[in-house]
Amino acid sequence: MARLREFDIDEALDGVMDVFWRNGYEGASMQAIEAATGLNKQSLYRVFEDKRAMYLAALARYEQEEMVKAQAVLTGEGSARQRFQIIFNGLVSLAAKGDRSGCFLCNAATDQAQLDAPTQEFVAGAMRRIEKLFRTALSVSEPYSSDEKLRDARAASLLAVYFGIRVLTKANAPLRAIRAASEDALASI
């Protein structure tokens, strides 16, 4: 008995995500979000409580999209090293292509995690989920399949290298450094 919404929420979220990703929470103006989504503010405020809710929803969408991709690779075929090779080589070739957008989750960690409790909770949770996925991927190969302790340590270490590479990328570090960090990490597996 009423008019139907004309836009798709997930499509709009892609625009919202893009603005927050590039500009950070405070740097993202509602004006920019309107432009990126092609929607009027009010249409967005009907769906989301406030700017903060848009941010969290965008973060959740980012994680979901990235996790699907990562999961496909890390729970797919090949040895543990081969699986991580796909992930890390992906980072290197992204940087090589000139894509310096970095990682939205990583941005959220440095930008908002210490200022907003829900963001902190979400980011910490997302990182735990990535870490768990890393562990699962390592588990398919020796010595990780038999040494749980080593597996967990290596998963944490790979997580750190992963975020480190994304920071280096966003800082326009030379491709050489990004490639070296990636290859060194892979060699350790």
Place this chain on the structure above:
Amino acid sequence: MARLREFDIDEALDGVMDVFWRNGYEGASMQAIEAATGLNKQSLYRVFEDKRAMYLAALARYEQEEMVKAQAVLTGEGSARQRFQIIFNGLVSLAAKGDRSGCFLCNAATDQAQLDAPTQEFVAGAMRRIEKLFRTALSVSEPYSSDEKLRDARAASLLAVYFGIRVLTKANAPLRAIRAASEDALASI
């Protein structure tokens, strides 16, 4: 022939740095900077062109302070591994103490590097300088003293782990993960 400035620029810069460090560029209001420095806006604008100049000056001061400390350790005594042990253990105990402030340079990389050219240039430069310092530290021990290629790769890798740990810290990752990443990195040296 004129009145003298009553405050110390570097002391003021510490306050400025603190606000930008915690809140990011856009999240830092001049009002907050006034409160943190105990100075009136106008006193700051007499010294710095604008907010952006304050940000860059704060970044420069951060790098200078951190580099002095890092240099003392990394060009000091002990094997390469021992030197990095001091650095990485420092990160772990900082996190253990509940200090989740992270790294200002790392924040700047994710927050402003892609939005402001001077910031990007500065951050990229600072990272290059840290990388160089890492190389120097590695050079004192075998096999790095004889294998330049391995040394450079390891320096880049350690740089990535370093920033990764700082991101994990700011995201309130469990101390266990931070410690594991640190120990794994040290074991690789």
Place this chain on the structure above:
DNA sequence: ATAATTACGGACTGATCGGTCAATAATTGA
């Protein structure tokens, strides 16, 4: 002392911020 100069601090600026309101358009069930 006084003239010259500069620091200080609070009032002020226009612009933009996130968020809301109210008038209008569209859709639905009855």
Place this chain on the structure above:
DNA sequence: TCAATTATTGACCGATCAGTCCGTAATTAT
């Protein structure tokens, strides 16, 4: 067809933003 409901839109809100102006205080050379 019409009553009810919701989406859309642009105007609008007070607050805050970065930055400026200007009257006053302080300092120094003369």
